[in-house]
Amino acid sequence: MPPKLGIIAGGGVLPRLLVxxxxxxxxxxxxxxxxxxxxxxxxxxVEHVWVRLGAGGEALRALKSAGCQELVFAxxxxxxxxxxLRPDWYTVKFLARASKVFFSGDDALLRAVRDxxxxxGFVCIAPQDIISDLLxxxxxxxxxxxxxxxxxxxxRGIAVLQALxxxxxxxxxxxxxxxxxGIEAIEGTAALIKRSGDLKRAGAGGVLVKLSKTNQDxxxxxxxxxxxxxxxxxxxxxxxxxxxARRTLLLDLPRTLKEADDAGIFVFGIELAS
Amino acid sequence: MPPKLGIIAGGGVLPRLLVxxxxxxxxxxxxxxxxxxxxxxxxxxVEHVWVRLGAGGEALRALKSAGCQELVFAxxxxxxxxxxLRPDWYTVKFLARASKVFFSGDDALLRAVRDxxxxxGFVCIAPQDIISDLLxxxxxxxxxxxxxxxxxxxxRGIAVLQALxxxxxxxxxxxxxxxxxGIEAIEGTAALIKRSGDLKRAGAGGVLVKLSKTNQDxxxxxxxxxxxxxxxxxxxxxxxxxxxARRTLLLDLPRTLKEADDAGIFVFGIELAS
Numbered sequence: 001m002p003p004k005l006g007i008i009a010g011g012g013v014l015p016r017l018l019v020x021x022x023x024x025x026x027x028x029x030x031x032x033x034x035x036x037x038x039x040x041x042x043x044x045x046v047e048h049v050w051v052r053l054g055a056g057g058e059a060l061r062a063l064k065s066a067g068c069q070e071l072v073f074a075x076x077x078x079x080x081x082x083x084x085l086r087p088d089w090y091t092v093k094f095l096a097r098a099s100k101v102f103f104s105g106d107d108a109l110l111r112a113v114r115d116x117x118x119x120x121g122f123v124c125i126a127p128q129d130i131i132s133d134l135l136x137x138x139x140x141x142x143x144x145x146x147x148x149x150x151x152x153x154x155x156r157g158i159a160v161l162q163a164l165x166x167x168x169x170x171x172x173x174x175x176x177x178x179x180x181x182g183i184e185a186i187e188g189t190a191a192l193i194k195r196s197g198d199l200k201r202a203g204a205g206g207v208l209v210k211l212s213k214t215n216q217d218x219x220x221x222x223x224x225x226x227x228x229x230x231x232x233x234x235x236x237x238x239x240x241x242x243x244x245a246r247r248t249l250l251l252d253l254p255r256t257l258k259e260a261d262d263a264g265i266f267v268f269g270i271e272l273a274s
Numbered sequence: 275m276p277p278k279l280g281i282i283a284g285g286g287v288l289p290r291l292l293v294x295x296x297x298x299x300x301x302x303x304x305x306x307x308x309x310x311x312x313x314x315x316x317x318x319x320v321e322h323v324w325v326r327l328g329a330g331g332e333a334l335r336a337l338k339s340a341g342c343q344e345l346v347f348a349x350x351x352x353x354x355x356x357x358x359l360r361p362d363w364y365t366v367k368f369l370a371r372a373s374k375v376f377f378s379g380d381d382a383l384l385r386a387v388r389d390x391x392x393x394x395g396f397v398c399i400a401p402q403d404i405i406s407d408l409l410x411x412x413x414x415x416x417x418x419x420x421x422x423x424x425x426x427x428x429x430r431g432i433a434v435l436q437a438l439x440x441x442x443x444x445x446x447x448x449x450x451x452x453x454x455x456g457i458e459a460i461e462g463t464a465a466l467i468k469r470s471g472d473l474k475r476a477g478a479g480g481v482l483v484k485l486s487k488t489n490q491d492x493x494x495x496x497x498x499x500x501x502x503x504x505x506x507x508x509x510x511x512x513x514x515x516x517x518x519a520r521r522t523l524l525l526d527l528p529r530t531l532k533e534a535d536d537a538g539i540f541v542f543g544i545e546l547a548s
Binding site for chain 2: 079080081082083084156159160163164166167169170173176177179180181182183184185186187191195199201202203
């Protein structure tokens with residue numbers, strides 16, 4: 001019997017998918033729901049507490065008193081500024097130790113948070129350890145395939161993201177006919193796709209390329225796509241989506257690929273030389 | 275007496291500033307106004323023709339029959355897709371020779387266009403050859419100065435832009451407290467600033483960093499700021515603007531700095547080690 005699972009739940013559907021998957025294995029679950037981020041559906045009918053970002057002490061006490069030993073981080077959390085964070089004393093002490101990372105990229109900060117939980121005796125596992133088919137395979141995933149022009153756009157997108165990765169910035173790009181329409185910083189992929197729809201030139205194309213960053217922690221922060229991504233890509237007139245094989249989470253694979261197929265959009269798993 | 279000047283005019287106020295500056299030196303001027311881009315004020319009371327992008331043959335004939343020998347490119351032009359361009363025969367032949375650059379970044383394309391005009395016997399000069407005080411100096415330009423935190427943000431912005439420069443993408447970034455809020459691709463600096471205003475975290479900061487790209491042609495495509503940039507930065511709550519010394523055009527310096535001073539915004543000329 002695996003130990004009780006603590007799910008630290010940000011936004012989106014992934015946290016609930018994890019609740020359901022753990023329960024299918026008869027596993028006990030406790031949700032630490034991040035205020036202003038987690039969806040109400042995530043905690044329906046589940047043992048949980050709501051904790052605001054910045055209340056690190058309260059979060060640890062809740063996880064310990066619930067008897068969790070393994071933790072999984074799931075769902076997006078918008079990074080706050082220091083004034084917005086309103087850190088409690090525990091969090092202040094954490095930030096004092098990790099002050100450098102607070103002012104660097106998300107990867108460094110998330111890694112420090114994870115190390116902090118490990119210090120407190122928790123074992124962090126990844127969403128894909130619980131739902132094994134979350135990870136994307138290599139090659140075309142749906143019915144449509146990238147043509148030669150799309151492969152060129154994917155190649156250019158990879159080059160841009162790889163140039164930015166060492167700086168812990170750059171989640172995704174959109175490329176059309178060799179032209180980089182947009183680069184994602186902190187606005188989120190949905191906002192990038194929407195903006196690029198307006199910037200797209202007449203004519204074919206527009207490929208979303210989304211990679212994990214070099215130092216991105218595979219246990220707590222892999223890039224994620226799902227049915228919403230397909231709907232956004234369709235609305236923006238994109239022809240395809242390329243994500244990194246084995247380092248991207250695909251939420252609700254059958255529905256995502258069905259909607260991509262119907263919209264004429266390819267979904268392609270990139271095999272990066274390592 | 276300098277030869278008659280041909281001004282190839284895109285959007286914004288710079289083309290008109292060049293008309294006025296040339297006339298102050300009693301120099302003859304002809305404006306080739308790009309349709310859907312140049313402002314009507316640019317050509318008021320000046321010998322000119324309107325030509326659409328893609329009508330390369332017509333443009334060359336107009337410049338030759340007007341007797342221009344020197345050309346200056348000024349003002350922004352939105353890059354079209356091939357279907358939007360509707361190239362004439364001359365332009366088709368140019369594109370056939372330069373097909374590779376059409377699908378790469380702006381710098382390569384602009385350089386090819388400039389080479390094409392040189393092939394036809396024109397000499398290309400730069401806006402700063404006509405208006406000498408257009409180029410930004412190093413250090414603080416207005417009354418306000420970047421503090422240590424702002425200098426850190428400038429440094430991070432430079433690192434991001436320098437990583438992207440070899441790929442001919444990345445005009446500007448906005449950084450707040452070490453966090454890269456936004457990266458400009460083709461949307462334009464105004465759109466970047468606007469978006470970053472919405473993404474800004476509570477608390478101080480937000481610096482626009484804008485550099486010329488490594489291969490950016492200094493004769494035809496330097497980064498430009500002016501009073502509009504200050505107004506946009508103020509609306510977005512930014513604290514400062516850092517641009518590259520001697521490789522950025524500053525339009526209407528007295529008004530730009532007055533408005534920056536009044537808004538509490540610093541304008542800083544970056545001295546890059548070369």
